[in-house]
Amino acid sequence: MEFQTQRLRNARHVVVFSGAGLSAESGIATFRDALTGLWEHFDPAALATAQAFRNDPALVWSWYEWRRAKVFAAQPNAAHRAIATLARCIPRLTVVTQNVDDLLERAGCSDVLHLHGSLGSPRCFACARSYSFGADQPVEAQEGRRIEPPRCRHCNGKVRPGVVWFGESLPDDVWRKAVSAAKDCDVLLSVGTSALVQPAAEIPRMALQQGAQVVHINLQPEAVAGDREFSLTGRAAEVLPRLLEQAFG
Ligand code: APR
Numbered sequence: 001m002e003f004q005t006q007r008l009r010n011a012r013h014v015v016v017f018s019g020a021g022l023s024a025e026s027g028i029a030t031f032r033d034a035l036t037g038l039w040e041h042f043d044p045a046a047l048a049t050a051q052a053f054r055n056d057p058a059l060v061w062s063w064y065e066w067r068r069a070k071v072f073a074a075q076p077n078a079a080h081r082a083i084a085t086l087a088r089c090i091p092r093l094t095v096v097t098q099n100v101d102d103l104l105e106r107a108g109c110s111d112v113l114h115l116h117g118s119l120g121s122p123r124c125f126a127c128a129r130s131y132s133f134g135a136d137q138p139v140e141a142q143e144g145r146r147i148e149p150p151r152c153r154h155c156n157g158k159v160r161p162g163v164v165w166f167g168e169s170l171p172d173d174v175w176r177k178a179v180s181a182a183k184d185c186d187v188l189l190s191v192g193t194s195a196l197v198q199p200a201a202e203i204p205r206m207a208l209q210q211g212a213q214v215v216h217i218n219l220q221p222e223a224v225a226g227d228r229e230f231s232l233t234g235r236a237a238e239v240l241p242r243l244l245e246q247a248f249g
Contacts, residue, residue: 008187009247011186013186014189015096015187016086018099018193019097019192022191026077031194048166049167050167058149060160060161072137075103084104089247094177102119184210186212192217204216214229219235
């Protein structure tokens, strides 16, 4: 059964829920792609933990600065731009992402709910005060070069990336807003996520449970059930603009 695009056109409230596949066509590796170059010998899950930072702050900080440099050099793609356009076509759009990049904001989206934090909001590991990069551009860790994390201006503690690590809880207010939007929306577009990591992966299911239409956009076909869940297979930067074209002309 095909997703009827007039559902999108007539929607009162749409949620876009995204994962690393949304930024893949901007050149940002997805989380479960094999890491390349300097990091190919590391397991991202092993680096994305508070314990890894305690064990080797410079290694973890260098990895996030490498990722931040990649995002800094990247551009939003047609999928990011389509989401920003969608906000102007319907009464209410809530953008929820698992991504820690700022490509949605740079495409023109506002109030993006970052369930897993963001690369641009580091904070002190000791006192949790936020840290501002200021004009500092990310320093891409050269092969093997380690970058010591900056120090907190208040307590001199080590600054950590502003992302949610495995074993850490999601920001309360962000999670509450995302759940509320999932429970209210008419349509949820799930874009480029493997939906493996909880609790984020609950968001599309909450929308489906309350009666919304849920559309999965992924390179691989998604197993869907019932008459309100759909799978559109293809690259997000191609499928999303086409979906908007069909719905809004
Ligand atoms: N268009 C659409 N989908 C794509 C594209 C693309 N161009 N490229 C890749 N994908 C899909 C892949 O098929 C995969 O299902 O995007 C998904 C990426 O999955 P993951 O790498 O697991 O990323 P994500 O789902 O965001 O991971 C969720 O896991 O490791 C944690 O905190 C991390 O936020 C991350 C979370």
